[in-house]
Amino acid sequence: MTDRSYEVDVDDDGPTGAEEEQLTRAGAGDPERAAEAALRPRGLGDFVGQPQVREQLSLVLDAAQAxxxxxDHVLLSGPPGLGKTTLAMIIAHEIDKPLRVTSGPAIQHAGDLAAILSSLEEGEVLFVDEIHRxxxxxxxxxxxxxxxxxxxxIVGKGPGATAIxxxxxxxxxxxxxTRSGLLPAPLRDRFGFTGHLDFYSTEDLHRVLVRSAGKLEIxxxxxxxxxxxxxxxxxxxxANRLLRRVRDWAQVRGDGTIHEDAARAALRVYEVDELGLDRLDRSVLQALCRRFRGGPVGLSTLxxxxxxxxxxxxxxxxxxxxRExxxxRTPRGRIVTDAGWxxxxxxPPEAPF
Incomplete structure (x- = not known):
């Protein structure tokens, strides 16, 4: 078995140099993910957005410590990039216990899980990303x-096998x-707290970017x-990824400061429009409008x-x-709305095709 879990000790001063190295390795050598790890808040008080989940989680942690x-076991669901991994690290920080990190795809055999569980220490936090896999x-x-x-x-095989x-x-x-519906009911029911993370408002994202710009000295x-x-x-x-790309543009083609004009010019280069649509989003929308006259069209054809x-x-x-x-999506296929046109x-056409 290849143990793909790793451990991060969380203390009051944040991760040490060795722990930062572990977080960087967790990004599989990806500089983007390493930078994201450096921007993660360490405590619930620093976590921006998700007020209901923060309050509920704070009650769970405070009551357990008292x-x-x-x-109790915690299940965090929601789209990618909203802070599920960050909240797992915060939980370990708040209760002052080590964090063991692994992922669902890395646990393909019961023996893999048994090895991880048997190495845990008292009170340790085990984080399983993509647990539905x-x-x-x-x-x-x-x-x-x-x-x-x-x-x-299980020791042995066949009729002579023994459970120890x-x-x-x-x-x-x-x-x-990211897909809580794929979790079997018996597993979902064993979590004492379930929190669902929603998309952030523009105001909350602005607060995130103010904090990130300060951390990165932008x-x-x-x-x-x-x-x-x-x-x-x-x-x-x-938001953090776009901040770094706009920073690059400001350093190379601007005056080094991110202002409104610089942000617009940089995001134009990176093909991110006013709504946040990127190249793939616009390709899908344009194909629906130009090639299929607004739909309906099936997924595979699209x-x-x-x-x-x-x-x-x-x-x-x-x-x-x-969402925008x-x-x-209809039983007949994908259709462009008037807003999409x-x-x-x-x-938009006068009548649907």
Whole structure:
């Protein structure tokens, strides 16, 4: 078995140099993800947005600490980039316990999970990203581990196989998923707290960018950050990524400061329009309007027309286009709304095709 989990100790001063190195390795050598790790808030008080989830989670953690027990297991759901991993790190920081990080795709056998669980220490936080992608055998082992803090290790094969119960220390499991509907009901029911993260408002994203600009020592005015926030699709991860790209433009072609004109010019270079649509989003919208006269058209046909995989169109482009009211999904296929036609500068047809 290849153990793809890693441990991060969280203390009051934030991660040490060695821990920062672990976070960087978690990004698989990707500089973008390493930069995101450096911008993560360390405590609930620093976490911007999601007020309901923050308040509920604060109550769960404070009550558990007052009782001197490990907090209940936590399930965090919501679209990518909204802060599920950050909240897992904050949970470990708030209760002053180490954080063990792994992911559902890395746990394909019950033995993989047993090895991780048996190495946990008392009160440790285990974070499983993409928990809906765990194997069924590992899920069934997790049921007992979450409820009874025990795993049954099978020794031998066939009729002579023996189950040896292995007691586990109390721990807190934090699961993150972008598709909570794929989690089996028995697993969902074992989480003591479930929090759903929603897309951020432009105002909250502006606050995120003010904090990030300060951390990265980027010179920026409020109007420039507001322009970036308005095009960030309600997602802090995208906002921080665009901030770094606009910084690059300001350093190379501007005066080094992010202001409104600089932000607009930079985002024009990176093909991010006023609503936050990127190249793929506009390709899908333009194909629907120009080639299929607004639809309806099936997913596979639409994907071929923009030279992308059907999964990419369905999971990357469509959710934002639907949320912004630019297209709709019907049993017959995808249809462009009047707002979608007008966003591309076209007059909507008088009657649907």
């Amino acid at each position: 009782r001197g027990r490990a907090p 765990m194997s069924r055998a590992a899920e069934e082992m997790l049921y007992v581990a979450m409820e009874d803090f025990r795993v049954d290790v 119960p292995l007691e586990l220390p109390s721990f807190t499991l934090v699961g993150a998923t 010179a920026a005015d409020s109007a420039g950050l507001q322009e970036i926030a308005s095009r960030s699709r309600g997602t802090p991860r995208i 994907a071929v027309s923009v030279a992308e995989e059907a999964e990419t169109v369905e999971e990357v482009a469509e959710p934002f286009l639907v 009211g630019l297209i709709t 007008r966003h591309l500068g076209y007059e």
